[in-house]
Amino acid sequence: MAAALASKCSRVGRSFLGGLGNNLSGLLSASHELTCNTFLSQQQRTFIQMRTILKVVDNSGAKKVMCIQALKARKKGARLGDTIVASVKEAHPNGKVKKGKVVYGVVVRAAMQRGRCDGSEVKFDDNAVVLVDKQGQPIGTRVFGPVPHELRKKKHVKILSLAEHIA
Amino acid sequence: MRLEKCWFCSSTVYPGHGIQFVRNDAKIFRFCRSKCHKNFKMKRNPRKVKWTKAYRRLRGKDMTQDSTFEFERKRNRPERYDRNLTENTLKAIKKIDKVRVDREAKHHQKRMKKDKRPKINIDAQELKQSLNMVKAPDALRQDLLKKVQVQKQVDQTYAMEE
Numbered sequence: 001m002a003a004a005l006a007s008k009c010s011r012v013g014r015s016f017l018g019g020l021g022n023n024l025s026g027l028l029s030a031s032h033e034l035t036c037n038t039f040l041s042q043q044q045r046t047f048i049q050m051r052t053i054l055k056v057v058d059n060s061g062a063k064k065v066m067c068i069q070a071l072k073a074r075k076k077g078a079r080l081g082d083t084i085v086a087s088v089k090e091a092h093p094n095g096k097v098k099k100g101k102v103v104y105g106v107v108v109r110a111a112m113q114r115g116r117c118d119g120s121e122v123k124f125d126d127n128a129v130v131l132v133d134k135q136g137q138p139i140g141t142r143v144f145g146p147v148p149h150e151l152r153k154k155k156h157v158k159i160l161s162l163a164e165h166i167a
Numbered sequence: 168m169r170l171e172k173c174w175f176c177s178s179t180v181y182p183g184h185g186i187q188f189v190r191n192d193a194k195i196f197r198f199c200r201s202k203c204h205k206n207f208k209m210k211r212n213p214r215k216v217k218w219t220k221a222y223r224r225l226r227g228k229d230m231t232q233d234s235t236f237e238f239e240r241k242r243n244r245p246e247r248y249d250r251n252l253t254e255n256t257l258k259a260i261k262k263i264d265k266v267r268v269d270r271e272a273k274h275h276q277k278r279m280k281k282d283k284r285p286k287i288n289i290d291a292q293e294l295k296q297s298l299n300m301v302k303a304p305d306a307l308r309q310d311l312l313k314k315v316q317v318q319k320q321v322d323q324t325y326a327m328e329e
Contacts, residue, residue: 109189109191113186118168118182118183120180120182120183120184120185120186121186122186122187122188122189123186123187123188123189124190124191125188125189125190126191145193146193148189164193165193167187167189167195
């Protein structure tokens with residue numbers, strides 16, 4: 001999937017270069033296909049998949065987790081509101097979870113836009129996750145930052161009640 | 168259902184259109200189309216982009232204050248459903264729109280109209296108001312203008328050289 005994405009980026013990049021003129025195409029070689037997208041600081045926002053690093057926004061003790069698996073056996077990856085299995089990569093020294101532990105998490109903010117039932121789309125600034133246990137109850141006691149109300153449909157009501165702002 | 172305003176161009180975003188971006192400080196930016204969204208990502212300031220309402224209002228090209236804008240203000244209190252009220256509101260919306268459009272047209276006309284005063288009047292007024300830019304104010308005061316007799320001293324050396 002990453003390879004298909006890279007080729008898509010290169011196709012977009014080459015048409016962009018064609019519009020800009022031939023003088024730029026000499027500067028940007030084929031190996032810089034992905035960096036040409038940063039011309040307008042645009043990124044191809046994708047799913048949360050294996051090896052995606054997410055920020056932890058509760059006070060469970062972890063700081064960064066790396067996704068191991070997107071649950072519900074999705075082919076492409078997890079999106080906003082899905083649960084993932086993750087490995088803790090970075091943690092606070094005295095927290096409930098330690099580095100190297102395998103945990104479950106609920107994606108509360110995703111950079112990829114998610115369609116709402118009224119037809120509009122929402123996107124957030126970063127990828128963030130709230131650690132939960134196998135039953136779906138959050139491990140921490142506080143949640144930071146905005147959360148979407150897509151969580152209500154997925155029955156993560158406890159997270160919504162802890163949130164400081166519901167987008 | 169709520170009609171929002173695009174953060175960049177201030178046009179209405181109807182349901183089913185546009186993208187909502189939620190920043191981590193919980194500020195929500197709504198965009199009506201990808202043009203506005205892309206400009207936002209480029210970090211452009213809407214007050215400097217000529218086709219946005221923010222620019223036009225700032226430069227006085229469009230109306231800024233009008234009583235018709237009061238009707239559109241956001242109210243957070245939900246109203247109990249009343250069929251008569253709904254009917255009257257719908258009629259009023261149409262009328263208010265017409266009034267607002269007419270007033271905007273008049274504002275535009277006034278802006279485009281040429282100044283009818285003859286040019287000499289305009290120039291005379293400008294001279295009176297802004298003469299201090301050309302001459303120092305003290306130079307015009309009559310009591311300071313004194314006539315002084317200056318003795319002209321003929322230099323003896325020049326007369327000799329000739």
